[in-house]
Amino acid sequence: MACQYFAPCDHGAHSFTIAIPKVTFGRGTLSEVGARAQSLGMSDIALFTDGGLLDSEYVATVKDSLTAAGIAFQIFSEIRIEPDDFCVEQGAAFIKSGQFDGMISVGGGSVIDTAKAAVVCAKHDSPLLPFFAKPIGEGKAITEALLPHIACPTTSGTGSECTSIAVVRIRDLNTKFVIASPLMLPDQAVIDPQCCDTLPANVVASTGFDLLSHALECYTAKAYTQWAPIDNPNARPLIQGANPWSDLAATKALQIAGEYLDRGVNDASDKQARDQLMWGASLAGMAFGNSGTHMPHAMSYGITHLMRDITTDGYAVKTPFVPHGISVIVTAPACFRYTAEGAPERHLEAAGYLQADQQGAGLEDAGEVLAKRMIELMRQTHMPNGLSGVGFGESDIKAMAASSVRQTRAIANAPRESNLADLENIYADAVSYW
Numbered sequence: 001m002a003c004q005y006f007a008p009c010d011h012g013a014h015s016f017t018i019a020i021p022k023v024t025f026g027r028g029t030l031s032e033v034g035a036r037a038q039s040l041g042m043s044d045i046a047l048f049t050d051g052g053l054l055d056s057e058y059v060a061t062v063k064d065s066l067t068a069a070g071i072a073f074q075i076f077s078e079i080r081i082e083p084d085d086f087c088v089e090q091g092a093a094f095i096k097s098g099q100f101d102g103m104i105s106v107g108g109g110s111v112i113d114t115a116k117a118a119v120v121c122a123k124h125d126s127p128l129l130p131f132f133a134k135p136i137g138e139g140k141a142i143t144e145a146l147l148p149h150i151a152c153p154t155t156s157g158t159g160s161e162c163t164s165i166a167v168v169r170i171r172d173l174n175t176k177f178v179i180a181s182p183l184m185l186p187d188q189a190v191i192d193p194q195c196c197d198t199l200p201a202n203v204v205a206s207t208g209f210d211l212l213s214h215a216l217e218c219y220t221a222k223a224y225t226q227w228a229p230i231d232n233p234n235a236r237p238l239i240q241g242a243n244p245w246s247d248l249a250a251t252k253a254l255q256i257a258g259e260y261l262d263r264g265v266n267d268a269s270d271k272q273a274r275d276q277l278m279w280g281a282s283l284a285g286m287a288f289g290n291s292g293t294h295m296p297h298a299m300s301y302g303i304t305h306l307m308r309d310i311t312t313d314g315y316a317v318k319t320p321f322v323p324h325g326i327s328v329i330v331t332a333p334a335c336f337r338y339t340a341e342g343a344p345e346r347h348l349e350a351a352g353y354l355q356a357d358q359q360g361a362g363l364e365d366a367g368e369v370l371a372k373r374m375i376e377l378m379r380q381t382h383m384p385n386g387l388s389g390v391g392f393g394e395s396d397i398k399a400m401a402a403s404s405v406r407q408t409r410a411i412a413n414a415p416r417e418s419n420l421a422d423l424e425n426i427y428a429d430a431v432s433y434w
């Protein structure tokens with residue numbers, strides 16, 4: 001099946017590129033950060049974290065290991081969930097104020113993404129906006145080698161420690177966009193699942209669905225052979241389509257989500273489940289960081305752009321806020337119902353990895369079988385019931401679709417083409433599931 005999906009195409013790409021950091025995984029590995037920083041030649045470090053983690057045992061462990069290795073550091077913790085360009089530029093100013101030769105980020109995707117984007121701005125002495133693709137920015141190239149970076153995730157979802165992208169809210173547009181460059185890939189990821197022991201259930205669920213959707217989107221993405229060949233070997237876009245590598249990591253991540261998501265959310269003492277989800281999140285990052293996501297992520301930006309005043313348990317956020325994983329999962333079942341027609345065998349296989357009941361199902365049922373299993377997992381983990389569960393209704397559909405349709409390359413990475421009317425139909429299907 002895999003060979004067939006990647007069959008050469010006359011005018012398509014014949015190659016794909018894989019990049020991942022050096023990865024260390026295991027309980028207690030945060031205590032290795034000092035020695036790892038030493039091996040990268042770091043002597044004076046910008047340590048990025050957020051206010052909630054500043055006094056945590058995780059940051060304390062990293063600080064102790066740096067001190068033991070004789071490495072100086074200064075902390076920047078002015079990072080909020082869903083960081084914006086202002087936050088990134090504050091981080092860049094902090095970096096420029098010192099003589100740092102290394103970056104260590106300790107936190108969730110917001111912290112790691114802020115660190116990645118801030119080192120770009122600091123090195124190029126530039127605001128962030130010009131680096132976004134046109135027409136949002138100027139498509140300014142990232143040309144300079146960046147500070148070596150060790151990324152230490154404290155949630156099991158974004159996989160940001162293993163990708164070369166950062167997602168940042170642009171304040172003036174009130175929406176999120178992606179900035180990407182191979183130079184933004186962290187040099188090392190130090191993944192200590194101990195960080196997830198005390199995460200609230202709702203955070204494990206939201207981040208867990210982020211990982212699940214990363215893996216699903218990678219596995220069902222358009223094949224890399226269907227994208228046009230590239231002119232410059234050093235400028236292959238991150239969104240290059242499904243490939244044998246992303247299949248490898250995504251299928252394992254799907255198996256992990258199918259087996260452990262319910263357990264990890266509903267039983268905080270189930271360390272096996274939480275450890276597995278942490279590994280699954282990094283695997284899914286290694287997958288989508290080398291293939292790209294597609295419609296659920298593109299459509300999540302329409303939700304966070306127009307989000308209402310909802311409260312979400314487990315997050316210390318006062319402003320209107322929909323956690324990223326929730327913004328993805330509320331439309332994902334409807335998205336896969338739509339995209340299944342473009343790659344039905346892959347949608348059915350993915351449902352199988354998630355332990356869906358496939359009895360008697362044929363390829364024509366693939367989208368529904370997958371959506372049904374996702375909805376079952378959403379209900380088991382107390383997720384909102386589609387868009388209506390996060391405060392949206394029919395009257396918001398046009399505005400959300402108009403926002404999401406700008407995520408052109410992600411939408412083009414789906415196995416089935418779509419236009420503005422199709423996006424509106426998918427949002428309509430996502431209003432409620434049960």
Ligand SMILES: [Fe+2]
Binds near residue numbers: 158210214324328
């Ligand atoms: Fe995501």
